[in-house]
Amino acid sequence: MAPNRGYIETVFGFVETWETLSDVEAVMKAISLIVAELGFSSFIVTGLPLLNRPLEPLVLLNCWPDGWFERYCSQNYFEVDPIGQNVLATSSPFLWDRAPYRRDKTLSKQMMGEAAEFGLHDGFCVPICSATGWQSAFSFAHDRKIDAGPKELAAAHLLALTAYGRLRVLIGEAPPARRRLTPREREVLVWAAAGKSAWETSALLGISEATVITHLDHIRRKLNAANTTHAVVVALRIGELQPC
Amino acid sequence: MAPNRGYIETVFGFVETWETLSDVEAVMKAISLIVAELGFSSFIVTGLPLLNRPLEPLVLLNCWPDGWFERYCSQNYFEVDPIGQNVLATSSPFLWDRAPYRRDKTLSKQMMGEAAEFGLHDGFCVPICSATGWQSAFSFAHDRKIDAGPKELAAAHLLALTAYGRLRVLIGEAPPARRRLTPREREVLVWAAAGKSAWETSALLGISEATVITHLDHIRRKLNAANTTHAVVVALRIGELQPC
DNA sequence: TTGACTCTCCTAAGATCTTGGGATGGCGGA
DNA sequence: TCCGCCATCCCAAGATCTTAGGAGAGTCAA
Structure with a gap:
């Protein structure tokens, strides 16, 4: 020893x-x-x-x-x-x-x-x-x-x-290049990718469920995604979401 | 010391x-x-x-x-x-x-x-x-x-x-080795990752919507995923889903 | 100041997903 | 042969998502 x-x-x-x-x-x-x-x-x-x-x-x-x-x-x-x-x-x-x-x-x-x-x-x-x-x-x-x-x-x-x-x-303080999603939107999408519901994400971020829903709506529009699952895949593909 | x-x-x-x-x-x-x-x-x-x-x-x-x-x-x-x-x-x-x-x-x-x-x-x-x-x-x-x-x-x-x-x-709650997805399940999950609803996937595969729903249910259980979005992310992580 | 953008919050209907329980037939291994 | 797995199908309630409107407050730059 x-x-x-x-x-x-x-x-x-x-x-x-x-x-x-x-x-x-x-x-x-x-x-x-x-x-x-x-x-x-x-x-x-x-x-x-x-x-x-x-x-x-x-x-x-x-x-x-x-x-x-x-x-x-x-x-x-x-x-x-x-x-x-x-x-x-x-x-x-x-x-x-x-x-x-x-x-x-x-x-x-x-x-x-x-x-x-x-x-x-x-x-x-x-x-x-x-x-x-x-x-x-x-x-x-x-x-x-x-x-x-x-x-x-x-x-x-x-x-x-x-x-x-x-x-x-x-x-972690690396300044990101030009991105299509806002920081808050990216944050919401990360939790969606982790399987959280809108209500759960709202609790995690300390905001209302309605706001999370709005963010997800904007994300789908920006990424031209049919639903949140698709948005996560698109975001991963174009590097908006980093598996890190 | x-x-x-x-x-x-x-x-x-x-x-x-x-x-x-x-x-x-x-x-x-x-x-x-x-x-x-x-x-x-x-x-x-x-x-x-x-x-x-x-x-x-x-x-x-x-x-x-x-x-x-x-x-x-x-x-x-x-x-x-x-x-x-x-x-x-x-x-x-x-x-x-x-x-x-x-x-x-x-x-x-x-x-x-x-x-x-x-x-x-x-x-x-x-x-x-x-x-x-x-x-x-x-x-x-x-x-x-x-x-x-x-x-x-x-x-x-x-x-x-x-x-x-x-x-x-x-x-005994050690995560038992993840069961692999069956070919059909993988096929269903690929379409889910592409943003298709259960009904759309059923039309694409020529089966009933109920069957697609059952497949997704099995997928979520096998991958311990909270929802389909999470299942897609987990499947990508462990290599069950190949990038299209 | 104005306009663009972000972040926040709200309602409400209808679509979709999730979860629970079933069922049938086929296939292959023990 | 029996058992487990696979693929298929069905029902139904309740949860959740999606979509479509809205609105206010803050920042930042032209």
Whole structure:
């Protein structure tokens, strides 16, 4: 037990100081050090894309080995990546080799083989989901087989959750480009996508149900959608709704 | 740092052994000890009701002071509880006094006053969302003002997530692997995503409207979705629906 | 100042969805 | 053969959404 105490202290030390990290660079450096101490060689923090939308804009931190991210994106590997697909189906952290091959097994194996060539042999993935159901993940990678016990993985879990929270605060102020929906409309639509009724959304936002109904009406008109379900799909397709 | 090490070791010790806890009683005892060591006096682990539904059936562990839970339920306090309402709107842990008063402020303050009489003066709440999108929470309470630093809260956060995962497994409500949609169901859902009503879909597929409604019903149940809009989003997330 | 836009709130009817309960026939595996 | 799953169909009440009108208050820029 004694020899393990080092990284635990490190993680808790990070937890204690992360509020003082004022920019993404600082967070990245801090995380990199801890990730190495936990016995991993690289990592990525990212939201998960839907509808064949690109992965790039959802990435919060990319510390994968040089070239692999570009390869991954250009080949649209997310669609066949068993780890990526498994994150969408679970909310518990898992070791990479526990992720089932869900879709095209040949392509998946080819992808995992390529990943290994880039030094991604094994890993640990922490799914992170927000209140609206959009999922993100903090994935730790290693260039050989991982030999980590429950404590190391728990420390990684805690690190992932804490770091992600801080990153969202730091990055969340990105000024959006020209958009067709107003901020309030987008907010209403996010909750609709999460399955909330107009009444539920009104309670969540602290406004009247009538106002939510009006917002949804405007959304349908702007997006030329037949109903709210269609509006959500259209919004996802044109990037008005980010699964993040 | 030295004086803080006790509870950290305790939490990590729990993380290491929780897989061996084979019944709810054992988990409750283990959690109770750690919660006390972290400086809290009581706690509750529960799912969150929507739409005036009762709270009772969603409770996994209730270690609140005697009588308060009964009072809370009989008065339907969840509807005015700022902590309960805030959990629905956020996914990050928060201290009770950070939760905004969203609705009837008078009733909310009355409720919080009553809670204080029962020994719930302050607390820390960890929202938890599962892969299915249903939200739960692990709420730690204390009978006086909390004096907890980031490390204690981080430990509580980790404890909440780990314990909740184990409870879900033990209670058997662990999200069983999502059943896949049948080809017909997928076909119906594709048209729903395109904004078609049940009647329109029935005409497109050459079947009755009743059949389409039945398919949508089955889809919602399989995907644990609150409504068809939610079902479409879930299906997209888990890859049941391909982008058209 | 005016106009455009946003956010808020309201009523009300009719369409649609949701939920509960049924039923039949076919198909394939144990 | 029996059982489970699939696809199809039906009814009905109640909840929710959709559509069509309206209105007031605030911001911002021309």
